């Protein structure tokens with residue numbers, strides 16, 4: 350029994366999967382994604398996301414990302430629009446934020462490592478999706494917990510905005526595993542090696 354448990358834990362990988370501008374921004378300075386939705390075919394690329402989500406057991410995001418979803422989807426009035434109903438979702442914030450009715454959202458703050466076992470166990474042997482933002486992904490990187498970076502690069506550049514991953518990782522840590530064209534997006538998958 351304990352062998353099964355440890356092999357299940359071993360299988361869980363932590364994946365940062367996101368869209369990004371060509372020059373490494375997740376959002377503009379006003380936290381807008383209008384540049385992303387303006388890309389021709391952006392909606393069908395979003396549909397492809399379904400198969401990725403099937404492998405995800407829990408997800409993690411920071412408060413700016415959560416508040417963006419709350420506002421964009423008008424979740425207080427339409428809680429059914431939360432797309433991850435049955436997936437345990439961890440939101441990091443030092444503040445008290447509104448919950449979404451019927452959603453399994455767990456608010457946490459402080460050291461990521463203190464919440465890690467709960468996040469991993471909640472994934473039930475499937476993978477953990479780190480939604481963003483960049484510094485939270487950096488916290489996973491700092492703790493040696495990030496296994497994969499999967500970016501869909503949009504044909505967009507911005508002067509400034511929210512950084513994709515504000516950490517220094519060089520080629521001894523990142524290995525390009527695959528490249529795929531999805532319409533106007535280039536999907537790049539990198540494995541992350543331990544420091």
Ligand SMILES: NC(=O)c1ccc[n+]([C@@H]2O[C@H](COP(=O)([O-])OP(=O)(O)OC[C@H]3O[C@@H](n4cnc5c(N)ncnc54)[C@H](OP(=O)(O)O)[C@@H]3O)[C@@H](O)[C@H]2O)c1
Nearest residue numbers: 368375376380411412413414417441442443458459481482
């Ligand atoms: N392009 C895409 O597909 C994509 C994907 C993801 C996100 N985004 C966008 O990118 C932007 C990212 O925003 P962001 O860079 O501000 O990052 P974020 O991770 O969404 O939010 C950062 C905030 O989370 C809280 N937080 C983070 N770690 C914490 C910890 N360990 N303990 C307690 N609180 C913690 C802090 O705020 P408080 O403590 O004040 O709450 C922090 O300021 C958003 O606009 C989002 O919508 C885009």
